[in-house]
Amino acid sequence: MKILRQLAALPPRSAACIGAFDGFHLGHQALLRRAATLEPELAVVTFDPHPAQVLAPERAPPLLQSTRQRERVCAELGVDTLVLLPFDHALARMSPESFVQHVLIEGLRAAAIVVGPDFRFGAGRRGGVAELRALLQRARSGVRLEIAEEIACPEDSASEGKLSSTGIRAAVRQGDMAAILPMLGRWFALAGVVVRGAQRGRTLGFPTANLRCDDVIRPRAGVYAGALTVVDERSALRGRRWPAVANLGTNPTFQGDAPPTLEVHALDASLDDAALYDLDVEFAFVERLRDEQRFPGPEALRVQIERDVASARERLTPEVLARASARPLRERQERSA
Numbered sequence: 001m002k003i004l005r006q007l008a009a010l011p012p013r014s015a016a017c018i019g020a021f022d023g024f025h026l027g028h029q030a031l032l033r034r035a036a037t038l039e040p041e042l043a044v045v046t047f048d049p050h051p052a053q054v055l056a057p058e059r060a061p062p063l064l065q066s067t068r069q070r071e072r073v074c075a076e077l078g079v080d081t082l083v084l085l086p087f088d089h090a091l092a093r094m095s096p097e098s099f100v101q102h103v104l105i106e107g108l109r110a111a112a113i114v115v116g117p118d119f120r121f122g123a124g125r126r127g128g129v130a131e132l133r134a135l136l137q138r139a140r141s142g143v144r145l146e147i148a149e150e151i152a153c154p155e156d157s158a159s160e161g162k163l164s165s166t167g168i169r170a171a172v173r174q175g176d177m178a179a180i181l182p183m184l185g186r187w188f189a190l191a192g193v194v195v196r197g198a199q200r201g202r203t204l205g206f207p208t209a210n211l212r213c214d215d216v217i218r219p220r221a222g223v224y225a226g227a228l229t230v231v232d233e234r235s236a237l238r239g240r241r242w243p244a245v246a247n248l249g250t251n252p253t254f255q256g257d258a259p260p261t262l263e264v265h266a267l268d269a270s271l272d273d274a275a276l277y278d279l280d281v282e283f284a285f286v287e288r289l290r291d292e293q294r295f296p297g298p299e300a301l302r303v304q305i306e307r308d309v310a311s312a313r314e315r316l317t318p319e320v321l322a323r324a325s326a327r328p329l330r331e332r333q334e335r336s337a
Helices: 026-036 051-055 067-077 096-108 129-138 165-174 177-184 298-315 318-322 330-336
Strands: 002-004 014-018 041-048 081-086 112-115 144-147 189-195 209-213 222-230 241-249 261-266 280-290
Touching: 014 026, 014 096, 026 041, 026 112, 026 177, 041 067, 067 081, 067 189, 067 280, 096 129, 112 129, 129 144, 165 177, 177 280, 209 280, 222 261, 222 298, 241 280, 241 298, 261 280, 280 298
Parallel strands: 002 081, 014 041, 014 112, 041 081, 112 144
Antiparallel strands: 189 209, 189 280, 209 261, 222 241, 222 280, 241 261
16 A cells, blocks of 8 residues: 655546545445445545644544554555645645645546545635535536445444444443444554563563553553554564453552553463564454452452453454454455456
8 A cells, every 4th residue: 555645646547535534434434435436546535633633632532543553444445545634724724626626636636536425625614515516527627526425323333323433432432342343343443562561460470561552542441352463564473463351541459540551461472572562563452351450469460360361262253353454345355356
């Protein structure tokens, strides 16, 4: 997948999906599937940073993904080109007419554009899908415009109405991972770098990878079953994935009111935990096993961790672990066959 970090022309015969795409949930993926039927090259055009972080940082919601997570998900989905448009006040002040002419027509030069029904653009968000269609036609650009249908929340997501990043954030805050899967199409994950911790887990027989996580939304504190994946492009371990148990919280048995941390124990990893130091990894949250709690001492904690590991083993089947990655777009697979 090619990544462009500034405005540039897309490859010929590209269909471009445009939006903020926080989380790349199934509603966003529906746009990509539609675009994949229009042209041979599939492109995603989004903004970095998220527009809300520039225009109203005090009200901006926490993001579901960091930029590098968005890049990985796009690659897993089968996107050919990802454009990360730098979003600043100059771009925000562009009129709808200027945005269409200079960014879409002269800049990207896509053969087709796909947006959602609530797509807004231009200064003050004055432009909508009707204005976009009219401006493209007035310019005689020859660009084909498709408006994807709104996607409702799946019945098994425990949410109602339109599928949205807002609903997913609410489920993340509750630690309701089962509700997130049918909305994201994969498990919610935190990415980060493995740093050296207090190494208490090693003394208990359960060495942990301590993650310094990207600045995105965090699930509710507790103990989770999930999947630990090495995503570091520099490492020979890249792509390795293990079932895992993680504690997200303050580790009250030892630390009390310390800042929250994410400590992950990989099951059957067969490697020294030091082998993961300084590597980029990702932990996908599959199920919240219990609340974080204070134990009278290390031995009581060790016994509980054994129970947590046993519970995780029952839940983390190969099929469950595979959902830590986004599924490639079916249409793209067929078109590439």
